[in-house]
Amino acid sequence: MPNYYQPEIETASHEQILAWQNERLIKQVQHVWDNVPYYRKKMEEKGVTPADIKSVDDLHKLPFVTKADLREAYPYGLMGKPLKDCVRIQSTSGTTGKRVVAFYTQHDIDLWEDCCARAIVAVGGTKEDVCQVSYGYGLFTGGPGLNGGSHKVGCLTIPTSSGNTERQIMFIRDLQSTILCCTPSYAAYLGETMKEMGLTPDQIPLKAGIFGAEAWSEEMRQDIQNTLGIKAYDIYGLTELSGPGVSFECSEQSGMHINEDHFIAEIIDPETGEVLPEGAKGELVFTAITKEAFPLLRYRTRDICTLSRKKCSCGRTHVKMSKPMGRSDDMLIIRGVNVFPSQIESVLINAGYPANYQIIVDRANHSDTLDVQVExxxxxxxxNVGVIKKRQSGLEAGLRSMLGISAHVILVAPKSITRSEGKAVRVIDKRKI
Amino acid sequence: MIVHQISIFLENRAGQLAQVTRVLADNGIDMRAISIAETTDYGVLRLIVDNAEKATNILLANGFVLSMTPVHVVAVPDHAGGLAPVLEALAEGDLDIEYMYSLFTHKEGKAYMVFRNSDEEKFISLLEAHGVKLATKEELGLK
Incomplete structure (x- = not known):
């Protein structure tokens, strides 16, 4: 028996969804034109006015918004509402200069929480459930988003936030949590810990998990499902668009339904920017058609995936996106934090090291590790070994303050980092995802 | 008299040390002392060789990162209790020794110790005050 939070929306006909999208897009483009001078200028440069956008078919005429725009317009430049109408900000896990601050009106938060509620109901959540939210709370969108969704569904919500594994397990057992929301790596870690404690899946009350904010594999899904005795579901989102709940998995566990009444998805060729036909692999672009305070049009996510309109057995009609298969830029997501190799390079150069370096990302104990090899x-x-060590730890401190996560600096022999013929191989990602 | 020690950066992995000794062997360099200061990831190899200048040029040409470090070589009686009075004299003078290691060379009842310390003048005057002699390059057969 399939469950929907908003059945009339989630199972609406394609024509109906398109009708909503057309109407909302036209309204949203006008809203942005009137209230976001930064984007209006981009439209003017492209020779587009709101009158040119009559339906979703005209979407391709609009200019893209990129991460560079977010940086340039930081902090208020892309706002669609005055500050007095906003009630919240959330921020990405990014770092100095790369941080994204997104604004929300109460209406924006309501719609965002609806999206999260849809995800919870899709995994079988009802008001009978106890939903433990072990995503971080605070600037990170994971905790607040799922917390709000859980309230809307009427679950008993346990806002444990992340960390303190012993306490997490205590709540799961003592308060009989049935739904767990956290990053997949933390779910795997909780599972391992409970296994070490001698708990078998039938002794763990959880039945479902909603795991997102980082890439994870089918193998990892199987692992988590087996150790915790649950069904594990993926959820996708970006702070720039609201947070988790832009799309979510249903009982089929084969791709995530995009909430198309709020977000129009396109797949483009990351090189040319051209819109690709359905089913093609390319960069995911979103247009937020209901957001008031931070209304991004054609935002380039840099995530590479495919879209599918194949009929889904869950009954939902909204388009499904595949798990992101990679990125069209060089951004790494390490322990949930966005890391650009250029940031590491600037720390090295400032400290007097050459730009000969290699970044090695791996996984140990279900957590990402970041090693930076420097010649x-x-x-x-x-x-004097003491002096070398001091310089090494100075470099590590510099990286930590730039990236927001710790990195291990490994000093290597000169010329030992392979020189490539063309583009330097800066990153070796050994994570099996 | 100052002796030139060659300090070489080595990554902590198999074969690194062998590379250095192979290069030196192929060029007929004779090693007189070896010491390694190591951490988990890397080490500093310290060498006294018969011809420091030649060895340095060869190692640089082979891509090693190195530095020349001035050290002193002290002759101590080669019997039980030979080193203790020397170190005691330095300790009484409150002199810090950064590191110390021994030469392979033994001669006429003498053993040789390499010293790297923070204050060279003080080091020499403390040794002189206690009648301890620095070895000469000729004595050690160094160029």
Whole structure:
């Protein structure tokens, strides 16, 4: 028996969804034109006015918004509402200069929480459930989003936030949590810990998990499902668009339904920007058609995936996106934090090291590790090991303050990092995802 | 008298040390002392060789990162209790020793110790005050 939070929306006909999208897009373009001078200028440069946008078919005429725009317009430049009408900000896990601050009106929060509520109901959540939200609370959207969705469904919500594994397990057992929301790596870690404690899946009351904010594999899904004795579901979202709940998995566990009444999805060629036909693999672009305070049009996510309109057995009619298969830029997501190799490079250069480096990302104990190999140079070398160590830890401190996560610096012999013929291979990602 | 020690950066992985000794062997460099200061990821190899200048040029040409470090070599009686009075004299003078290791060379009842310390003048005057002699390059057969 399929469950929907808003059945009339989630199972609406394609024509109906399109009608909503057309109407809302026209309204949204006018709203942005009237209230976001930054984007209006971009439209003017492209020679587009709101009159040119009569339906979703005209979407391709609009200019893209990129992460660079978000940086340039930081903090208020892309707002669609005055500050007095906003009630909340959330921010990405990003770092100095790359941080994204998104604004929300109460209406925006309501719609965002609706999206999260749809995800919870899709995994079988009802008001009978106890929903433990072990995503971080605070600026990160994971905790607040699922918390709000859980309230809307009427679940008993346990806002544990992330960390303190012993306490997490205590709540799961003592308060009989049935739904767990957290990152997949944390779910795997909780599972391992409970296994070590001698708990078998039938002793764990959980029945479903909603896991997002990082990429994870089918193998990892199987692992989590087996150790916790649950069904594990993916959820997708970006702070720029609201947070988790832009799309979510249903009982089929084969791709995530995009909430098309709020977000229009396109797949483009990341090189040319051209819109690709349905089913093609390319960069995912979203247009937020209901957001008031932070109304991004044609926002380039940099995530590479495919879209599918194949009929879904759950009864939902909204288009499904595949798990992101990679990114069209060089951004890495390490422990949920966005990391650009250029940030690492700037720390090295500022500290007097050469730009010969290699970033090695791996996984140990269900957590990402970040090693930065740096070649020793005559200038940085001294006979005194204490001094070398001090420089090494200075570099690690610099990386931590730039990236917001810790990195291990490994000093290697000169010329030991492979020089490639063309583009340097800066990143070795050994994570099996 | 100052002796030139060659300090070489080595990554902590198999074969690194062998590369250095192979290069030196192929060029007929004779090693007189070896010491390694290591951490988990890397180490600093310290060498006294018969011809420091030649060895340095060869190692640089082979892509090693190195530095020349001035050290002193002290002759101590080669019997039980030979080193203790020297170190005691330095300790009484409140002199910090950064590191110390021994030469392979033994001669006429003498053993040789390499010293790297924070204050060279003080080091030499403390040794002189206690009648301890620095070895000469000639004595050690170093160029």
């Amino acid at each position: 020793m140079t005559p200038e940085m070398f001294t006979d």
